[in-house]
Amino acid sequence: MKNAFLLILLVQGLVAPMTSQAAIRAMACEPEWTALLQELAADKVSTYTATTALQDPHHIQARPSLIAAVRNADLLVCTGAELEVGWLPVMLRQSGNPNVQPGKPGYFGAADLVSKLEVPTRLDRADGDVHASGNPHIQTDPRNIALVADALSKRLVQLDSVNAAFYQARYADFAARWRMAMQRWEKDAAPVRGMPVIVQHKAYPYLENWLGLVELATLEPKPGVEPTSSHLSEVLALQQRQPAKLIIRSAYNDSRGADWLAERAKVPAVVLPFTVGGSDRAKDLFGLFDDTVAQLLKGVKGGAAP
Amino acid sequence: MSRTNTLAVALAATAFAPFSFAADNADLDQIRGEINALRQSYESRISELEARLKKAETSQAASLAAEAGASATPGVAPVAAVSSAAAGTASGVGLNPNVSLILSGTYANFSRKPEDYRISGFMPGGEVAPGPRGFSLGESELGFSASVDHLFYGQANFAVSPDNEISAEEAFIQTTALPAGLKVKAGRFFSGLGYLNEQHAHTWDFVDNPLVYQAFLGTQFAQDGVQFKWLAPSDTFLEIGAEAGRGSKFPGSEVSRNGSGAQAVFAHVGGDIGVSNSWRAGLSYLSASPKNRDYDETDVLGNSVTNSFSGRSRLVGADFVWKWAPNGNADRQNFKLQGAYFRRKEDGDLVYDRAATAQSDRYTSSQSGWYLQGIFQFMPAWHVGLRYDLLNSGAVDYASNAANLNTVDYRPTKTSLMFDWSPSEFSRVRLQLARDKSRQIDGVAAPDNQLYLQYQMSLGAHGAHSY
Numbered sequence: 001m002k003n004a005f006l007l008i009l010l011v012q013g014l015v016a017p018m019t020s021q022a023a024i025r026a027m028a029c030e031p032e033w034t035a036l037l038q039e040l041a042a043d044k045v046s047t048y049t050a051t052t053a054l055q056d057p058h059h060i061q062a063r064p065s066l067i068a069a070v071r072n073a074d075l076l077v078c079t080g081a082e083l084e085v086g087w088l089p090v091m092l093r094q095s096g097n098p099n100v101q102p103g104k105p106g107y108f109g110a111a112d113l114v115s116k117l118e119v120p121t122r123l124d125r126a127d128g129d130v131h132a133s134g135n136p137h138i139q140t141d142p143r144n145i146a147l148v149a150d151a152l153s154k155r156l157v158q159l160d161s162v163n164a165a166f167y168q169a170r171y172a173d174f175a176a177r178w179r180m181a182m183q184r185w186e187k188d189a190a191p192v193r194g195m196p197v198i199v200q201h202k203a204y205p206y207l208e209n210w211l212g213l214v215e216l217a218t219l220e221p222k223p224g225v226e227p228t229s230s231h232l233s234e235v236l237a238l239q240q241r242q243p244a245k246l247i248i249r250s251a252y253n254d255s256r257g258a259d260w261l262a263e264r265a266k267v268p269a270v271v272l273p274f275t276v277g278g279s280d281r282a283k284d285l286f287g288l289f290d291d292t293v294a295q296l297l298k299g300v301k302g303g304a305a306p
Numbered sequence: 307m308s309r310t311n312t313l314a315v316a317l318a319a320t321a322f323a324p325f326s327f328a329a330d331n332a333d334l335d336q337i338r339g340e341i342n343a344l345r346q347s348y349e350s351r352i353s354e355l356e357a358r359l360k361k362a363e364t365s366q367a368a369s370l371a372a373e374a375g376a377s378a379t380p381g382v383a384p385v386a387a388v389s390s391a392a393a394g395t396a397s398g399v400g401l402n403p404n405v406s407l408i409l410s411g412t413y414a415n416f417s418r419k420p421e422d423y424r425i426s427g428f429m430p431g432g433e434v435a436p437g438p439r440g441f442s443l444g445e446s447e448l449g450f451s452a453s454v455d456h457l458f459y460g461q462a463n464f465a466v467s468p469d470n471e472i473s474a475e476e477a478f479i480q481t482t483a484l485p486a487g488l489k490v491k492a493g494r495f496f497s498g499l500g501y502l503n504e505q506h507a508h509t510w511d512f513v514d515n516p517l518v519y520q521a522f523l524g525t526q527f528a529q530d531g532v533q534f535k536w537l538a539p540s541d542t543f544l545e546i547g548a549e550a551g552r553g554s555k556f557p558g559s560e561v562s563r564n565g566s567g568a569q570a571v572f573a574h575v576g577g578d579i580g581v582s583n584s585w586r587a588g589l590s591y592l593s594a595s596p597k598n599r600d601y602d603e604t605d606v607l608g609n610s611v612t613n614s615f616s617g618r619s620r621l622v623g624a625d626f627v628w629k630w631a632p633n634g635n636a637d638r639q640n641f642k643l644q645g646a647y648f649r650r651k652e653d654g655d656l657v658y659d660r661a662a663t664a665q666s667d668r669y670t671s672s673q674s675g676w677y678l679q680g681i682f683q684f685m686p687a688w689h690v691g692l693r694y695d696l697l698n699s700g701a702v703d704y705a706s707n708a709a710n711l712n713t714v715d716y717r718p719t720k721t722s723l724m725f726d727w728s729p730s731e732f733s734r735v736r737l738q739l740a741r742d743k744s745r746q747i748d749g750v751a752a753p754d755n756q757l758y759l760q761y762q763m764s765l766g767a768h769g770a771h772s773y
Contacts (some may be wrong), residue, residue: 052581054633059731061629061636061771063544063584064576071487074669086731086771093459093480093615096487096537174630225730226637226686254638254686 022046023160025290027069027100029078029088030057032139033110033152035276037077037286039174040153044163047072053278057083058129058224062090070095073106075159077152080109081116081137105158111136113151114144117205120248128222137286139275141206142182142289149174181286186211191300196242198235200227200249200258201214203274207292216244219257227257246270246299251278270295342504372605403452403460404767408508410444411620412437413760418745418754425521426746427699427714428673429615429652430601431556432524436742436756443468444760445507447475451767457483468772475528487537497527498535498547498572499590500646501625507771512724513738513758516677517695518648521718522558522621524556527592529568543576557619557650558594568594576773581634586773587626594619598657604661605710610662613711615669617654623647627773638686645678658707659681667707673700687728716751718744731769736760 014093026047028034034049034104048069051057057079060066070091079083092101095207100106116134124130138144153171157164200219208215221231239261247269249258255271262269273282273291281291414420420436445468451461462477478493494613496504502515505528515525531551538544554560561567569592576586599615619673625646632639649672656669697718704711720743726736738758745752 035424052634055635056637057635059771063578063773064574064586065578066582067537068541068543068577072539072541082768085768090770090772093482094537096484096489096535098485100482101482104567125730185434250635252635 022071023163024074024156024248025072026075026077027066027073029076029084030139031276032145032238032285032288033079033148035288036149036152039285040149040170041156041167042170044160044166045156047077053273053275053282054076056252058086059086060084062087062094067091067094070100071097072096073100075106075108075155076100077108077109077110079136079138081111081133081136081138082131083111085131097211107154108152108155110144110148110152111138111168111242113147114138114141117209118202124224128220129224137203137274138206139203140292141210142178142285143210144187144206145285146175146178146182150153173259177286181289185289185293189296192296195246195296195299196244196260197246197248198239198244200247200253203250204248204272207272211293211296212294213290216242219247219249219261226254232257232261236261236264243267246296248272248296250274268298272296341522342628343426378409403450406447406449406764406766406769408445408447408506409761409763409765410446410508411442412444413441413759414439415757416754418752419463422671423744423754425517425697425718425744427702427716427718428521428697429671431599432520433526434520434524436754438468444762447506447508449767450573450730453482457481487539489535489537491533491535493530494528494530495533497529497549497570497592498533498574499523499527499570499592500572500623500648501586501588501627502646503527503645505772508764509769511679511689511691512693512722513736513760514722515692516646516679517718517720517744518646518675518677520572521673521675521697522557522648522650523592527557529570530554530556531566531568541577543574545574547572547574553594556599557592557596557621557652559596559599561595561597567596568592568659582632583628584634584773585626585628588624589619590623592619592621594712596654598660600660603711606712609659609686611659611663614657614660615652615654615668616657617652619652621648621650623649629773636683638683640683642681643679645676647674647676649674656704656707658710663710665707665710667691667705669704669707671700671702673702674698688725689728691722691723691724691726693720693722695722714746716746718746720744732764734762736762 022043022045024041024045026037027050028037028047029050031049031051031053034047037045037047050066050069051060072170078088098104102109111133116138119134120127120130120132123130149171153167156167189211194214196214196216198217198219199215202218202223204215207213219227219232219234221228221236243265244267247258247262247267249255249269249271251271251274258269271279272295273279273288276282276284276288277290279291282288336659354669414435414437416439420439424430425434446466447463448466449461449463451459454460458479459482460479463475465473465475467473474494476495478491478495480491481489484490498504500519502510502519503523517524529549529551531549533547533549535545535547549570550566551568558568570590572588572590574586574588578584595618597616600612601615603613605609605611623646625644627642627644630641651672653670655666658665675695675697677693677695679691681689681690681691699714699716702713704713720740721737722740724736724738726734728734736758739762740756740757742754743751745754
């Protein structure tokens, strides 16, 4: 009896990949969630990714292709916390798909699962593109990824209970590998603790919180406002009083502001992948943090390490 | 301390209870009671401590967030704030609809009087005018939207005109829970015709809509009625829609009837080509049945008369839009090319000078027009755009009324050039220069040189990044 059960599991495991019949059609708003679905569900889920690492996730239009993808999705995995406020509500409304509306099992908001940083105490557009529920760029802290993975795995089980054992096994495997990787990253990144940095956009409070980086300034005068020459001059002046060791921007940011400052301040400017696909090394979630840590360590090697 | 000792004794007593045969039932009950009392006391103290800890965390997080918001505070490592998932919903504010307000204003300079504006060779109707000269307040628009319940979504947009009139531009409800890509909308809404018709004025790339929209749809066609839409379950976007409504707006007219006064069907297809290109194309058909649709005209003798058309008006159109952004990242540079072709046929009866002569006879017309425009964002926040409009007055047959009315054979054109600066997605300042050859006077084109300087700002709810 027990053997028969195991045999069924084995056959299922063998047959399913060969038929490549995905049980769940998903749409991920950002590439990091596609990568996480890949870890947790392999080919049991086919995922359409709405954005790439070279696109600013705040400024996406509800293109026809995206609306069609939402229409056909069983599961939507998005960051939430108003990151997609300009385009996700339009897509949800135009898709005519009741199964992926917020509140339904088919809608998964990752940011709901983590404690948000930079929750504004006042809401005023004069402060730039601020999000009422806090900074939405949660994927830059692997501890958040772990929290999301746990909940997302349970959601997969809920949506596709036939493959519950498969998802649970994948999650257990991923969680173990992730724990080990986190220990490695934390050990490797120990030298960057307390390192002062300048960031282009407020995209990294979670990374800073995780590794103990100290953010001195942003190149954007206000969140979501392109760097201006007057503001860059101010940052340069600040840099001379209180030097940062590294200038950080994301793959999708324009390089000019960071390069201008790097040249004058004699400080390395690095490109963090920000999400999966943001660099050659960031092919999956593990590569994302491998590369992030490697880039940050350039600040230690370049300057006089404390 | 004494409590801890009592607990230890009690625990020891419970542990040894099975073996201490000497203890009688009364003793056991007493010990049980004491343990229960202790447990309750500790539980309440722990929950109290938890509450105090949570409160302290919240206030600390709030003060840190305030510091972070005020400036980048060096040396302070950010601390995780308590999840604020319930923050918005805790107060009643969370249930209020999203409110948005559009503010706009214009300075206009025209070489010809806007009062005698008309598109020569085309029956006027709807809002067809370049607006007033000089400084003027544009239409302010107040919008509300929210989910009604688990089945419906509702939205209303009220336009406040500079002369203090309020009109409901759109006021509709839409289903959200129908299966299989189906949606039903009811109320007043901008028809799904073409690409531009559904877009509100503050999202246009130019101050005004193209001439084809002005001549054939009275700038923008709104229906009081119902709309059905179906989105196909395909990877390529394919949407089909049908509408039936009152048809009281041009090209229809206000008629007292039980049936529908205007019907529209449309289909849209769209998709991506690689990561940098996206497109959408559409076909539309509108049929309206105006009755006594009045318009003012100058007759062959130069008298100003009011004529009236009753019959059928049928409009077919094809539209497309193509957008390009390097790697799909529109932040730095992007380009948009769009255009539409419309053809309208009207047939019915025309009453010439309905106040006096009231001569009625057959009327048929077949007219067309198109526009093409390109918008280029050459650096963040800056756009330049060019649009060319052309109308063809085509074939107009007044039958016996040809003796009273001039048959104009004319091709109105307009060329518009615009620059805009949009420092954020909520604000825009625009300069538009146009050479408008809508009018023909004494058989020759009478160009109007137009200059507009305009601001458009939106506050409140985050605007939708519609395609």
